[in-house]
Amino acid sequence: MNSLHKICALPAGCKILQRQFSVTDPCLEKEAFGLKFSNPVGLGAGFDKNASYLKELACLGFGFVEIGTVTPKAQDGNDKPRLFRLPKDKALINRMGFNNLGVAKAKQRLIEWNNTKTAELGGKMIVGGNIGKNKVTPNEEAWKDYEICFRELFDTVDYFVVNVSSPNTPGLRELQEKDSLTKILANLQNINQGMARPKPILLKIAPDLTEDQLADIVALSFDTSLSGLVATNTTISRTNLITETAHITAMGAGGLSGKPVTARATEVVNYLFKNTEGRIPIIASGGIFTGADALEKINAGASLVQVWTGFIYEGPSIVKNICSYLASH
Numbered sequence: 001m002n003s004l005h006k007i008c009a010l011p012a013g014c015k016i017l018q019r020q021f022s023v024t025d026p027c028l029e030k031e032a033f034g035l036k037f038s039n040p041v042g043l044g045a046g047f048d049k050n051a052s053y054l055k056e057l058a059c060l061g062f063g064f065v066e067i068g069t070v071t072p073k074a075q076d077g078n079d080k081p082r083l084f085r086l087p088k089d090k091a092l093i094n095r096m097g098f099n100n101l102g103v104a105k106a107k108q109r110l111i112e113w114n115n116t117k118t119a120e121l122g123g124k125m126i127v128g129g130n131i132g133k134n135k136v137t138p139n140e141e142a143w144k145d146y147e148i149c150f151r152e153l154f155d156t157v158d159y160f161v162v163n164v165s166s167p168n169t170p171g172l173r174e175l176q177e178k179d180s181l182t183k184i185l186a187n188l189q190n191i192n193q194g195m196a197r198p199k200p201i202l203l204k205i206a207p208d209l210t211e212d213q214l215a216d217i218v219a220l221s222f223d224t225s226l227s228g229l230v231a232t233n234t235t236i237s238r239t240n241l242i243t244e245t246a247h248i249t250a251m252g253a254g255g256l257s258g259k260p261v262t263a264r265a266t267e268v269v270n271y272l273f274k275n276t277e278g279r280i281p282i283i284a285s286g287g288i289f290t291g292a293d294a295l296e297k298i299n300a301g302a303s304l305v306q307v308w309t310g311f312i313y314e315g316p317s318i319v320k321n322i323c324s325y326l327a328s329h
C-alpha cells in the first residue's frame with residue numbers, strides 16, 4: 001500500500017494504475033440497496049480501517065470499499081504479533097482487536113476524499129462505513145457506541161455495516177443475540193428514518209452461528225428493516241487445516257479467514273438468500289480468491305462480493321481478474 005501511495009502521488013501515477021488494474025464494463029454494473037455499483041467486487045472491512053487508502057484502492061478498480069471497523073475512540077488493538085499467514089491453507093489468522101484512530105479521524109479522511117475524488121477516479125466507488133464498539137464499552141452500553149459512529153459518519157459514507165461479529169473484541173459476538181441486536185439496530189434505524197435521506201444499514205454476521213441463530217437474524221432483518229446482510233466475518237473454527245496443529249496452536253486466538261471459510265460462507269449466504277426469499281440483498285465475504293469463487297457466491301444468492309484474504313494472496317490484480325471472469329460468464 002505504501003508503494004501504491006507513492007505511485008499515486010506522481011502526476012500520471014493514478015491513471016497508469018487505473019489503466020493496468022481496472023475493468024469498466026456496463027455488464028458489471030449492479031444496483032443494490034438503492035446504490036449503483038460500477039462492479040460487484042468490494043474490499044472487506046478491516047483493510048482500510050482509517051480510510052487512508054481510498055485513492056489507491058480506487059485505482060485498483062474496487063467497486064466499493066468498506067472502511068473500518070471504526071470505534072468512537074481511537075484504540076491500539078491487541079499486542080503484536082496479531083496477524084499470521086497460513087500459506088498452505090491460503091488463510092490468515094488475526095486478532096487485531098479493532099485497532100483504529102477513532103471515528104473523528106475517519107470522518108476527516110472521508111471528507112477529504114469526498115472533496116478530492118474526481119469523476120474519473122473514485123467518482124463511482126461506493127464507500128461503506130463499518131462501525132463497532134470500543135473494547136472498554138460494556139455490552140449493555142454498546143448501542144451508544146454504534147450511535148456515535150453512525151451520527152459521525154452519516155454524511156460521509158454511502159452505507160453502514162453494523163459489526164457485531166468480530167471474534168477479537170471480548171463479548172462482541174454476544175451482541176448477535178436477538179435482544180441486544182434489536183436494541184442496537186432499532187435505535188440506529190430510528191435515527192436514520194429521521195434523516196432527510198436515510199442510508200442503507202446492513203448487518204455483518206459470523207459464520208459460526210447455528211441455524212437457529214441464523215433464523216433469528218432473518219426475522220430481525222425484517223423487523224428492523226435492514227437494507228442488507230454481510231455474510232460472513234472470520235471464523236473461530238480451526239477445522240480442516242493443512243498447517244501443522246502445533247503451529248496453529250502457537251498462533252493463538254483469532255479469526256480465521258481465506259480458503260478454509262469459503263464453503264461455510266457460501267452456505268450461510270445460501271441460507272440467508274433462501275430464508276429471506278431473496279428480499280434482502282447479501283454481500284458475500286469469505287474465501288473469495290477467483291472469479292469462480294465470486295460466481296459461486298453470486299449463484300448462492302449474493303448481490304455483491306468482498307475480498308480480503310484473497311487480496312493478500314492474489315495481489316493487486318484480484319479485482320481485474322474477478323471482474324474479467326464475471327464479465328465473460
Ligand SMILES: Cc1cc2nc3c(=O)[nH]c(=O)nc-3n(C[C@H](O)[C@H](O)[C@H](O)COP(=O)(O)O)c2cc1C
Nearest residue numbers: 044045046068069094233257258285286287308309
Ligand atoms: C487482518 C484482518 C482484519 C479484519 N478486520 C475486520 C474489521 O475490522 N471489521 C470487520 O467487519 N471485518 C474484519 N475482517 C474480516 C474481513 O472483512 C472478512 O469478512 C473476512 O476476513 C472473511 O473474508 P476473507 O476470507 O476474504 O478474508 C478482518 C479480516 C482480516 C484478515
